[in-house]
Amino acid sequence: MNCITESVAKDRGANSSAGEPDHLNFPEPRSNRFARLRGDTLGYVFVITAVLLFSAQDSLSNYLGERYHPIFITMIRFWVFAAFVLFLAFRSPGGVKLLSKTAYPFLQITRGVLLPTEIAIFVFGLAHVGLVFTQAIFQSTPVIVTVLSLLFLGECVGLRRWIAVVGGQFGVLQQNPIRDP
Template identity: 45%
Template sequence: MTPRSQGLIFALTAVSIFAIQDGISKHLGQAYPAVFVAMIRYWFFAAFVLALASRNTGGIRQTAKSTRLLLQIVRGALLVAQIVVSIYSFSHVGLAQTHTIFAATPLVVACLSVPLLGETVGWRRWLAIGVGFLGILLIIDPTHASFGANMLIPITCTIMFAFYSVFTRMVSRTDTSQTSFFYTGIAGAAAVTLVGPFYWTSIAPNYWFWMAALCVTGMSGHYLLIRAFDLLDAVVVQPIFYWQTVLVCIIGTFIFGEVMTWNMIAGCVVVIGAGLFTILREAQLGKQRPPVEPPGAL
C-alpha cells in the first residue's frame, strides 16, 4: 500500500470516528450540561496532548515555547467555547441541521482572511462564497414559519470556528504545528475547567460507557488525523471533512429521528460544492491552510 493510500485511509477513518463522536456528544448533551460534557472530554484530550508533547524533541518544555503565547491561549479558549456551543446545538437544533451549516466554514474563513490575514480573494472565490451563503439561506429557510432563533446557534458555531481557523493560520507563521496542537488541548482544558465545575453533575452508571466512548473517539480520531497529515498535504485532507457532514446527517436521520428536508439537502449540496471550490482554488494559488481540527473533532 502506498503512503498516499495509507494517508487516505487514516483520514477517512478519522473523519468517520469524528462523526460518531458528534452523535455521542448529542446523546450526552441531551442528558447533561454541554459545558460539563466538554470539560470531561477536554481533560482526557489534554492528557493525550501532554503524552504526545512528551515524545517530541525537547519534550513538553520545548513544545510549549511560543512566540505568540497570548494568541495561542485565545485560540485554545475560543475552540473549547465553540465545542460547548456545538454540543448544545447538536442537542437542541439537531446534528443534521448543525452540520449542514458547519459546511460553510471554509467560506467564512475566506472572508475573514482578507481583513485579518491581508490575503487577496479573487472574483471566483467571492462568487463561490456568495453562492455558498445562498445555500445557507436555503438550509435555514428564514421565510418558513418554523424558522426560529435556535438557527442562530449553529451559525454562531460556524463563525467561532472560522475565527479559530484564522487564528491558527496566524500562529502557524511562527509556531510549529506541535505547539499549536499543544495549546489547543491545554489552553482549552484550562479555560473550560474555570467554568465546568459549576455545572458538575453526577454521571449515571449507564452513561459512563458513553462518556468513555466520547473520550476514546476523540483521542483515536486525532491520532489517525495526525497520521494522515504526516502522509498527505492539507489540501488533500480538508475536503474529506465533508464526509463527516454526510455521515452526521445519516446518524441524525436514522438514529435520532431527525428530518432532512429537501431544502436542507439542496442547500448542503450547494454549500459543500462552494466550499470545495474555495479550498481547491486556494491550493492552486499556493495558500494551503495548516492542519486544523474540524468542528466537533476534539
C-alpha cells in the same frame, strides 16, 4: 495583476515546472507501519479515518448533549485530548517544556479560550437544534473564513477557491430537513 490572474498564473507555473509539482511530493513514512501504503492510498486512509472519528464524536456528543450539560461534555473531551497531547509531548525530544514555548502567548491563550467555547456552543446546538442543523451551520465556516480573510488579512482569494466555497455552501444548503416533499 489582480488576485484571480495571479492565482491562475501561479497555478500554471507550478504545473509546468520540470518534474512533479511540490504538492505531489509526499514525505516518506517514519515507520514501517505505513510502508506498504504510498501517496494517495495513505491519504485516503487518513481521510476516511478522520471522517469516521469525527462522525462518531459528533454522534456521541449529540447523544450525551441530551443527557448532560454542554460544559461537562466539553470538559471531558478536553481531559481526553490533554491526556493524548501530554502522552505525545513526553515522548517527543525536549518534552513538554520545549513544546510549550511560544512567541505569541496572548494568541495561544486566546485560542485556548475560543476552542472550548466553540465546542460547548456546538454541543449546546446539538442538544437543542439537532445534528443536521448544527452541522449545516458549522459547515458554513469556509464561507465565513474566506470573507473574513479578505477583510482582515488582505488575502487574495482566487476564482477556483470561490467556486469551491460556493459549491460547498450549496451542498450545505441541501441538508435542510424541513424541505417540502
